[in-house]
Amino acid sequence: MYDLVLKNVRLPKIEEQYYIGIENEFIAEISRTPIKGKEEIDGCGDLVMPPFVETHIHLDTVYTAGEPRWNQSGSLFEGISIWNERKQMLTEDDVYNRAIKALCQLLKHGVLYVRAIVDISDERLTALKALLKVKEDFSTILNLQIIAFPQNGLISFPENKKRMIEAIKLGVDGISAVPHLERTREEGIESIKFCFSLAEKYNTFIHIFCDEIDDSQSRFVETVASYAITSGLKEKVTACHTCAMVYYPDSYASKLLDLISISKINIVSCPLINTVMQGRYDSYPKGRGVTRIKEMIQKHINVCIAHDDIMTPFYPLGSGNILQAAHMAVHAGHLTGSDELEEIINMISINGARTLQIADSYGIKKGNEANLITFSVQNTIDLIRYQPHCRYVISKGKVMAHTPPSKTIFYRTIQN
Ligand SMILES: [Zn+2]
Structure with a gap:
């Protein structure tokens, strides 16, 4: 019995x-x-x-769309500016309650493994402290990893370097960087280098926001992949978004995809936000914003699809149903082959488990x-x-x- x-x-x-x-x-x-x-x-x-695996969601920004104002342009830069204002109003209760509301929606839709991103560009680390409490309080229900994310950069906002170390000491699972938003390419590379040095020292995951910009010259994935090889961190490293990859010439993309494959890093694509946010500076035809998933499947790269945002200054929609992100990926990525449709489900399940390094028990x-x-x-x-x-x-x-x-x-x- x-x-x-x-x-x-x-x-x-x-x-x-x-x-x-x-x-x-x-x-x-x-x-x-x-x-x-x-x-x-x-x-x-x-x-x-x-259960499904959500590999990238901002639990600190959920349910803040329109606060203090709506992102009318839909651009990443207006979103960051609004979030900088909203961030001043954070309290631990505010973050805790919104995060739980989002986790309940994810759970209802079958997500029991979550990698949450939390902005540490706040000297009080309010959001981080609230999410660490959420992690503890929900540990008997779902598996939550927390990534410390320096939304305003590491080199162009040096206070974040100190906060990153503080975040590690408070107990985050991984750390991040946002090289394409640093002031120069050199500073972008320096931010990646800093991130890897900390991850090696403190044994954390790396989850880097990478090339989320419609710029064929934004080429930080190659640096992340190269450092993943030389540091030996490989599968512990994830690059997310990688939107600029669709603007690269095919000859460079081909070399890059081989490098990513050798490096064993994970790629996370966020099709809901990136289809609506990218391509805003294009005339017609407008870019689709979703990275080269089709070619990554062919190269056996571990690709995941994530929901990313629920009603934030960056993306005003989202219900917590990760299948919506999968549906969008199929369309934007031309992934209607029968094997590709099966692979899409892997991208919200087993591939995500590999990224979170829980595949052995999944x-x-x-x-x-x-x-x-x-x-x-x-x-x-x-x-x-x-x-x-x-x-x-x-x-x-x-x-x-x-x-x-x-x-x-x-x-x-x-x-x-
Ligand atoms: Zn994100």
Whole structure:
């Protein structure tokens, strides 16, 4: 008799239905034949998967769109300017409450592994302290990593160097840089160098905002990849956005993609914000803002797709449903091949687990933590088509959320 049995669920690409037995927070059995539990949940023939992985979300800026004013131009620079104003009003309670609201939305949509970005360009480190408390308070429900991010730069805003070290001592999991926003290319490289020196010294992840600008001369990914090789940090390093890559000549991009592949760094693309924010300075045709995902798949680079923002000065929409980001990536990246559609789901699941370095304990298998999500769809492509809510979200063997599928009632007979 197991603590909990999830019955009548289908694993991806398998027709038969399974019973999953959970004991002491772990998956104890996966069986085609019925098993009994003290509590039993009918999966109704749903698809069951491991939870999604959000590899890049700003939990300090969530739900601040319009405060103190709306980003009318939609540009990154107006967003930064508004956030600099909003940042002055932060309190730990304000950040804590908004972060929890966002985490509940992510959880409802099946995300149980989260890498959160927090701006440290605030001398009081208010947001960081609030998110470290969120991490502690939510540790029994979801896996939260925190990255210290110097929104205003490291070299052009030197106070951030000191705050970065303070953030490490307070307990962040990783550190960041934003080289394309430093004053010069040389200072951008210096910021990357500083970030790597700290990561080596304190053994942290690196998660660098890289080339989030429509400038074919913004080429910091090559520096990040090169340092990842020489430092040996490799898979512990992530470059996110990399939007400028679509403006590079193909000859340079080809060399760069080989370098990224050799370096083993992870790439995180944020298709929701970058389709709407990039290309603002283009005439027609306008750039799509999403990095070269298609070519990265071909080079076996570990690419992830992230939601990034929920109602922030940078992006006014977002619901916490990471499938919306996957849907956008398919369109902006021309990723409609059948293998590509399957790979898109990997980019919000197993690839994310690799980036967070939790892949060894990720997935539905005996002995792993019982973290499971179910969907009332036929296959993974339907996840991208419909972007449905999870019917069940189970974390460490406990049902955390239940959203019954919506049902439409037709009042007249519709004939073809
Ligand atoms: Zn971001």
